[in-house]
Amino acid sequence: MQITGPWPLHFAKINRVPDSPARTGSVTVRGRTYATPAFMPVGSAASVKALTFPHLAEMSAQICLANAYHLYLRPGIEVVRQFGGLHGFTGWPGAYLVDSGGYQVFSMQGARKITEDGVHFRSYIDGSPHYFDAEKVIDVQMALNPDIAMVLDDCTPYPADRARAQRGVDLTLNWARRAVDHFRSLNLDPLTRPSLFGIVQGSVYPDLRRTCVERLRELDFAGYAVGGLSVGEPKENLWEILEAVAPMLPDDKPKYLMGVGTPEDLVLAVDRGIDMFDCVLPTRNGRNGTAFTSHGAVTAKAARYKFSEEPLDDQCACFVCRTYSRAYLRHLLNINHVTACTLLSYHNIWFYLKLMESLRRAIDTDTFTEYKENFLAAYRSGDRSAPPEEEEET
Amino acid sequence: MQITGPWPLHFAKINRVPDSPARTGSVTVRGRTYATPAFMPVGSAASVKALTFPHLAEMSAQICLANAYHLYLRPGIEVVRQFGGLHGFTGWPGAYLVDSGGYQVFSMQGARKITEDGVHFRSYIDGSPHYFDAEKVIDVQMALNPDIAMVLDDCTPYPADRARAQRGVDLTLNWARRAVDHFRSLNLDPLTRPSLFGIVQGSVYPDLRRTCVERLRELDFAGYAVGGLSVGEPKENLWEILEAVAPMLPDDKPKYLMGVGTPEDLVLAVDRGIDMFDCVLPTRNGRNGTAFTSHGAVTAKAARYKFSEEPLDDQCACFVCRTYSRAYLRHLLNINHVTACTLLSYHNIWFYLKLMESLRRAIDTDTFTEYKENFLAAYRSGDRSAPPEEEEET
Numbered sequence: 201m202q203i204t205g206p207w208p209l210h211f212a213k214i215n216r217v218p219d220s221p222a223r224t225g226s227v228t229v230r231g232r233t234y235a236t237p238a239f240m241p242v243g244s245a246a247s248v249k250a251l252t253f254p255h256l257a258e259m260s261a262q263i264c265l266a267n268a269y270h271l272y273l274r275p276g277i278e279v280v281r282q283f284g285g286l287h288g289f290t291g292w293p294g295a296y297l298v299d300s301g302g303y304q305v306f307s308m309q310g311a312r313k314i315t316e317d318g319v320h321f322r323s324y325i326d327g328s329p330h331y332f333d334a335e336k337v338i339d340v341q342m343a344l345n346p347d348i349a350m351v352l353d354d355c356t357p358y359p360a361d362r363a364r365a366q367r368g369v370d371l372t373l374n375w376a377r378r379a380v381d382h383f384r385s386l387n388l389d390p391l392t393r394p395s396l397f398g399i400v401q402g403s404v405y406p407d408l409r410r411t412c413v414e415r416l417r418e419l420d421f422a423g424y425a426v427g428g429l430s431v432g433e434p435k436e437n438l439w440e441i442l443e444a445v446a447p448m449l450p451d452d453k454p455k456y457l458m459g460v461g462t463p464e465d466l467v468l469a470v471d472r473g474i475d476m477f478d479c480v481l482p483t484r485n486g487r488n489g490t491a492f493t494s495h496g497a498v499t500a501k502a503a504r505y506k507f508s509e510e511p512l513d514d515q516c517a518c519f520v521c522r523t524y525s526r527a528y529l530r531h532l533l534n535i536n537h538v539t540a541c542t543l544l545s546y547h548n549i550w551f552y553l554k555l556m557e558s559l560r561r562a563i564d565t566d567t568f569t570e571y572k573e574n575f576l577a578a579y580r581s582g583d584r585s586a587p588p589e590e591e592e593e594t
Numbered sequence: 595m596q597i598t599g600p601w602p603l604h605f606a607k608i609n610r611v612p613d614s615p616a617r618t619g620s621v622t623v624r625g626r627t628y629a630t631p632a633f634m635p636v637g638s639a640a641s642v643k644a645l646t647f648p649h650l651a652e653m654s655a656q657i658c659l660a661n662a663y664h665l666y667l668r669p670g671i672e673v674v675r676q677f678g679g680l681h682g683f684t685g686w687p688g689a690y691l692v693d694s695g696g697y698q699v700f701s702m703q704g705a706r707k708i709t710e711d712g713v714h715f716r717s718y719i720d721g722s723p724h725y726f727d728a729e730k731v732i733d734v735q736m737a738l739n740p741d742i743a744m745v746l747d748d749c750t751p752y753p754a755d756r757a758r759a760q761r762g763v764d765l766t767l768n769w770a771r772r773a774v775d776h777f778r779s780l781n782l783d784p785l786t787r788p789s790l791f792g793i794v795q796g797s798v799y800p801d802l803r804r805t806c807v808e809r810l811r812e813l814d815f816a817g818y819a820v821g822g823l824s825v826g827e828p829k830e831n832l833w834e835i836l837e838a839v840a841p842m843l844p845d846d847k848p849k850y851l852m853g854v855g856t857p858e859d860l861v862l863a864v865d866r867g868i869d870m871f872d873c874v875l876p877t878r879n880g881r882n883g884t885a886f887t888s889h890g891a892v893t894a895k896a897a898r899y900k901f902s903e904e905p906l907d908d909q910c911a912c913f914v915c916r917t918y919s920r921a922y923l924r925h926l927l928n929i930n931h932v933t934a935c936t937l938l939s940y941h942n943i944w945f946y947l948k949l950m951e952s953l954r955r956a957i958d959t960d961t962f963t964e965y966k967e968n969f970l971a972a973y974r975s976g977d978r979s980a981p982p983e984e985e986e987e988t
Binding site for chain 1: 642644669685881913917919925931935
């Protein structure tokens, strides 16, 4: 049953490997193409923190994420609408996926009230009252005019008992249906409208997740996201749910794992058939002085690097690693120099994007399992220049 | 009398105009060349705030300034020395001028004590006691190994009575002589050693300034700086002093006006024969949301730009002006997004560098006076998109 499609999103599967659901693909949406598995740098407020869009272009990012909730509050959707949407507002030539803001609204414990109809919440900026529901979020997203839009979901917190998780699935499905109905009622041009993704909820209960997938598939979304993970649950729950859900998602649509994760998580999730990722870790941890490297995470501010002539990552070809020593980066971090945020964020986003590129190459050359094992072994081996004990930072 | 030279700095005068001391030149120092009049972006702690060195290279910066005082405190000169100096530490391929830190030490009212010998001061970081004198500053600078080093001077505050100004000149001359003696005693390779600049003090007293110049010239520095201006004195004092001092400085050496100024100041100082400038205004004001444009300074955060599709400066070809509307920049400033610091700093430094480029072209084509008048008229005309009254920022 095709309710909403066809979408102006084309997902071409390219290769898969025999011993894993891992696969490569190419998504073309409104003239913009991104290779999968893809990592989307997070620019919630229409800019990736401490980086510029030319930075992202030079490191071959192809799709960025923005957030409806943040942009609705500031600068307001009427501003972005005046520029014809996010592409016109920001000048980013690649693809945009906009998250619905469900996660942000639901994170505001105490400052929001969920009903069957929608969510009442207060602005974290000025306390003003606001209301999001399935239809409103579609309207906000259409003003932002991304290539891919996410429906409003109930991002069920962890832990959630079965009744709470069931209620989350019911709300999510109800809102997904209303979002689709409202979206259809707008009668947008099928060739240029944003493509809608559905979001699977159900907490850590595989059967609830499965029900949610089955009902969502009836709505024929352009792609499917797994939400409500990496919200505090043990890692084994994450993999259990992903192994239950990913195979049930339609193979001819992109599969997107929301808000995950570390470099290890990305490799292991690709191994479960995931095509798309977003995560704030590379930029947030970068601003805090943590670098992701092929030998694991490095606390670049550590006193032991005061004289270090080593780059952050001897395997990395980014301009930060080609140009700067750990001693220089530690110096900038140590004085809270704003450029340190840029340099660490640059390296980390580069590291994530190159990891995805390497995963794609490994899948395309049928060396995925070998690549995965080598990457994880090196990543888990730890920073070779670091002594075992922790030191004071000076 | 040639006490310290020859220096590994070659200043080639290129053109001058008939009706002004304005001139173009080319400074080559240890294989690095910069065109004059030159603006030096300020990277006190070995990085220009919110920008990267590739940013500076792509906007054709040729010389940057760093600061001995900041680098002495953090990361410490032993760190920079290990990398062979600032070029090795930071990877910046252009020229480096390092200021002595006199201005910084003398700004710390109450936390420093000046004697005939030198200055006792406390670290603003941890209160630890430190001591700078003429010889110590040379040693610090040699560890930093810039292309151009400044001697320690008494940066006389404003207002200063005649006795205080006289004492400042005496200290400055005494320390300049000691610096030169100490520098000579190091027996550095004349082809690769840093080139020393002397600094003229004397507050707002033209005769004290003149005496200071005469005595400094006996030391045969590689270049001469005018210090102790733009420290709070009225603008007419600045121009009076510059008109007294600049013609007395040797024409075959670069003339450097320290810590000045606005775009108007730069144009007017070039018109007095100044060759080199540094100033924190473009980066500091950029971080605070002020953009310098050909129509004057613009408070980019102003509410009136909420929907503005205009670039910061319709005459500017930098990537910020080519890509972003005022509405987008205002949005990022309004949410204190760290990338806003980068974008505004980028535009402002670009604006300063292109202004110097335009001044050089005007001098070389004998259109300097016309250019100056047109620039000042446009700059003083104010932002055409701004209404006359001030508004609340929202």
